[in-house]
Amino acid sequence: MKDTEQLTEVVSGSDVGMVIVMDGAAGPDELGRVRERLAAMGFDVHESAGAERTVLGAVGGNGGPVDPRELQVLPGVKEVLNLSKPYKLVSRSFRAEPTVIELDDVRIGGSEVVLMAGPCGVESEEQIHIVAEHVAKAGAKILRGGAFKPRSSPYSFQGLGGDGLRYLRAAAEANGLKTISEVMDPSQLELMSEYVDIFQVGARNMQNFALLKALGRQRRPVLLKRGLSATIEEWLMSAEYIMAGGNHAVILCERGIRTFERHSRNTFDISAFPIVKKLSHLPVIGDPSHAIGIRDKVAPLSRAAVAAGADGLIVEVHNTPEQALSDGPQSLFPEQFVTLVEQLRQIAPAIGRTVA
Amino acid sequence: MKDTEQLTEVVSGSDVGMVIVMDGAAGPDELGRVRERLAAMGFDVHESAGAERTVLGAVGGNGGPVDPRELQVLPGVKEVLNLSKPYKLVSRSFRAEPTVIELDDVRIGGSEVVLMAGPCGVESEEQIHIVAEHVAKAGAKILRGGAFKPRSSPYSFQGLGGDGLRYLRAAAEANGLKTISEVMDPSQLELMSEYVDIFQVGARNMQNFALLKALGRQRRPVLLKRGLSATIEEWLMSAEYIMAGGNHAVILCERGIRTFERHSRNTFDISAFPIVKKLSHLPVIGDPSHAIGIRDKVAPLSRAAVAAGADGLIVEVHNTPEQALSDGPQSLFPEQFVTLVEQLRQIAPAIGRTVA
């Protein structure tokens, strides 16, 4: 058939493109309207009239993202196929080499699997110091701990705020660790910048675009958690938001997606590791604690993530989980973390990696 | 079998096609291997080498279904787009007019919304007679009642079998109704054919291909429930299985899909009605009882289905739901069914339809 040839010729001129398959019964008027619409969107259109139906190839476009539904609703259109990906900067086509994010001697995205650990929330100066010492000794490089907590109930512990940040920083420095903490609102960025090496964006804020834009304008690395029901493509689009603002230091973090299964809090999407590695150059780590939500299954998921190619893990560890103000049930005891790290040290070499 | 032969002819004559987008870095060897593979699959291949990448258009094919992954895994391939639908006989392209299935004066798929009602399972001769009288008086045209019950627990009531079928038939005839009952295994078809006007395939058997093939070989209408996690495309494919066997009298039935929401047993996919109507010529009805699983919400969902364009409803009604051997909690009391039918009679005319 002649048409497909012409069609593909066109498409090949650009990464942005669409294929519009017309209905067999579509007449010249309908075809004309589709062509007009494509032209208005800035596309070059190449038509090929086959025996049974006409197919249009569209390339170029005015550079903006395209909503294929705009063509799908036109009379006479049977199907629209979008050849273009909505993201650019995050993609392997844009940058073939893996991005490595460096914080002094800590390298995220390199051959070493990097461990981030600590309590869900900073609860006191003493608590964070004890945990920091434990996790540093075990092999962690980055101390986690929330100061501003996103809680689904307005009646729950909401974090220590500025005090929490100071305690976190002091505990980290005393133990040679870097810090990571969650930011919930652009208004917190200035204060947090004094204490935090990596900004964490929680799952519920993955599409808080005001926040993503603000993070794109500053220069600290951002750990971007996948939303509870976000597709991998949407997750990468949110990373694109940050990168489009000028900040290319984005770390992706898989933390479980929502499914019908009720025995796990969320379903840890283990396939996300090899899939993201193929689509993007950005590092991707795993958060098994929030995925499974219960302590005794954190270790199996952590081992699985490393075996599947994760660049790191962020794990909740608490000195006295049974007294934690939040997420105690999913926090490891320090000695469980030690055992886990030993297991990871055995697993990582199977795929040519190391654990500190 | 002749039917399949004819069918295949249709398929191969049609516009089966794919677009293969090559990677920018793909060389002539990789291109060559893709072309070879397409040729082996019976496709005509049209190449167009653009500045950035080459795109191949493939048309024709040897008539069999195509697995696009076979091309996707080849080295140098970036993306594969499948232009062809896997089904033919169920599609609006194959038959533009809506299919109307006639059982004497009952017409499913016409302008009248057809009501099927009755208990989950036939429990006794008396019970089914009482219910039949109630639902016939209220306006139902078809009596439902299971004789072989699919139960997720091996310890639950499994149905009355042959006796149940006889009771069902007698109660229907005494009240001028047609019958519908669930078939679970090809071995039941012969016996059931004596008593049943429509064979019902349950959600859990939507892809029991041995059963679908057997139903394709006989000539009674089949009501095919959508599987708990079946896409609309897969559901249509299962209808295609029956039609490919030569039996074109298929009624589709939406009964709720599985999601993360826990307040409803299943999520009644109300969008399925307008979507199926556009893709296929087959009639589509709703089963609100199994979707929601609780009596007091059956009426709102029934009204919604009719308002969205359903060709009929299948509703569980029991004379004494609190004593039902199965699904009592989702069965309507007879007087609730009467009220519901009155509401439906007010709603249907809004879209040019009637309720008996």
Place this chain on the structure above:
Amino acid sequence: MKDTEQLTEVVSGSDVGMVIVMDGAAGPDELGRVRERLAAMGFDVHESAGAERTVLGAVGGNGGPVDPRELQVLPGVKEVLNLSKPYKLVSRSFRAEPTVIELDDVRIGGSEVVLMAGPCGVESEEQIHIVAEHVAKAGAKILRGGAFKPRSSPYSFQGLGGDGLRYLRAAAEANGLKTISEVMDPSQLELMSEYVDIFQVGARNMQNFALLKALGRQRRPVLLKRGLSATIEEWLMSAEYIMAGGNHAVILCERGIRTFERHSRNTFDISAFPIVKKLSHLPVIGDPSHAIGIRDKVAPLSRAAVAAGADGLIVEVHNTPEQALSDGPQSLFPEQFVTLVEQLRQIAPAIGRTVA
């Protein structure tokens, strides 16, 4: 068994409570630790030692929300059942009568189904005036139109901001309409308060807790969209956040949830209407445009929502949808909206309601 009696006695003292089922093999040490933990959480504990296992009933608590996992992880615990709902103010137990939100003579949650309509985004002064006139004439009471747009791509149209708000207000006043527009960040509240009668919270911000708190502190009504993967319980919890801040004027809005089905953008959860009506006194409306994402299916879903008991609809209408800067494909033409309203006027009386 004696234990259950004691247990239930306890539970009945309060709405907050838990049942802890111990493992058959659990000994006195394990039991002791569970009792201690419950005591520390402020619960009164009632034990009942049966033949096979011990069951603990816990009532009271220190008033905060309880994480049942804290008990589930203790040694010897087999299962924990939470008897308490996490929300209070939104619940029917708190307020039996339906909440009616009044904006002059517009009453949301009363017997009249209220229609909100307008373009996705305000694109120009002229556009919003034309649309406002159309929808007012057709029967809408509230004009929708975005000034700040949440877009999943950083490269898409982001709204007209303050100018958009001014145009929206002027167009509404000229046609006797109220206004609704989306707020994305607490920093926008002050400006928006001058122009907007109802603040809309988008699905992606349903758990943006900083925003919810800010909305709880002001006094205009809030329309809260359900998140893409939010359970009904989480949605009600987000409403609780706003109400806990002192603002009781919350309107819930179902806009489709994410499932595996690919023929619809989202799955419009029609069951949410009767379910929410039973759990809460708040009004609940439907957004069919965002649920289905394609124009020709907006009408069937709108009719279904009203038939299922929705208190209103918010529908995208555009004078020239094919030129819309966003969501054109899901926007109705003005004449389609007129036809839809006529259908709704026929359907609403079936359940004792009216449409303006």
Place this chain on the structure above:
Amino acid sequence: MKDTEQLTEVVSGSDVGMVIVMDGAAGPDELGRVRERLAAMGFDVHESAGAERTVLGAVGGNGGPVDPRELQVLPGVKEVLNLSKPYKLVSRSFRAEPTVIELDDVRIGGSEVVLMAGPCGVESEEQIHIVAEHVAKAGAKILRGGAFKPRSSPYSFQGLGGDGLRYLRAAAEANGLKTISEVMDPSQLELMSEYVDIFQVGARNMQNFALLKALGRQRRPVLLKRGLSATIEEWLMSAEYIMAGGNHAVILCERGIRTFERHSRNTFDISAFPIVKKLSHLPVIGDPSHAIGIRDKVAPLSRAAVAAGADGLIVEVHNTPEQALSDGPQSLFPEQFVTLVEQLRQIAPAIGRTVA
């Protein structure tokens, strides 16, 4: 049948129970009806009237499975909590020690991770011999290969039937392997018993109860795949069906569940391994090939499964995947399988296990 009798005895002897929370406004009549219903179901009822509400505890029951909705629909009932699990024989409470299934010297569920490998379908005598030799040399103990293929399209390759079984058996024996193959219908059992050591039940047949019952009556081990949208509880219930028939040799197999994510064919539920291990004594293995559906991600998922505690893997391997009649794109090349097994040999010892 004796087995079921014994089983039922177990069930009714045990701690089946429910907690019924009454509405605050419920009166004595409503309470009376709930008590009657519970009594009719064989429960002992214990009432406790508190200040705000009455709670009923129900223990005992007549031994059959209970549908909590039967109580939930009664007037005055606010909530019903089911304390009992629907399964017994599969549970860790029934049998604390892990079940090890032995086929001569192959032990499934022991400390060694068992590998099953082979093509999706047996395509020819030569093909299966070549693959068998490869996988045996690499370390597999069991040869997989379909003779009856469940295909979602009626136009696809449907398997070689009896010839396929003979080829499979011969190839296995020549290489010291056991065999596994899928059974789709009870009518195939007799023929297959001559050639097959383990019967495989596909995901689409997980709730084909006629098939499960037939498998319960025979004595060969059964590998039961999890349905595409089956909860872990339903999966265990299907295993219970087989065990209730008297056949206790059931191997569970996780093969991915359906979610909204489109980059993977299914979402491999890695959490299922530790969860099932805790709930049940049955062995559980992973099928990464069907989960991800594309070759280059089979190895990461296989490593993850072993790291998470899987008792084995079933992997598709084909000598010439690019020419496979089905599932070629997800089949490993023999040399990829060799590499994978080497990686697994490094990972297994981290959790005290070995790979052949």
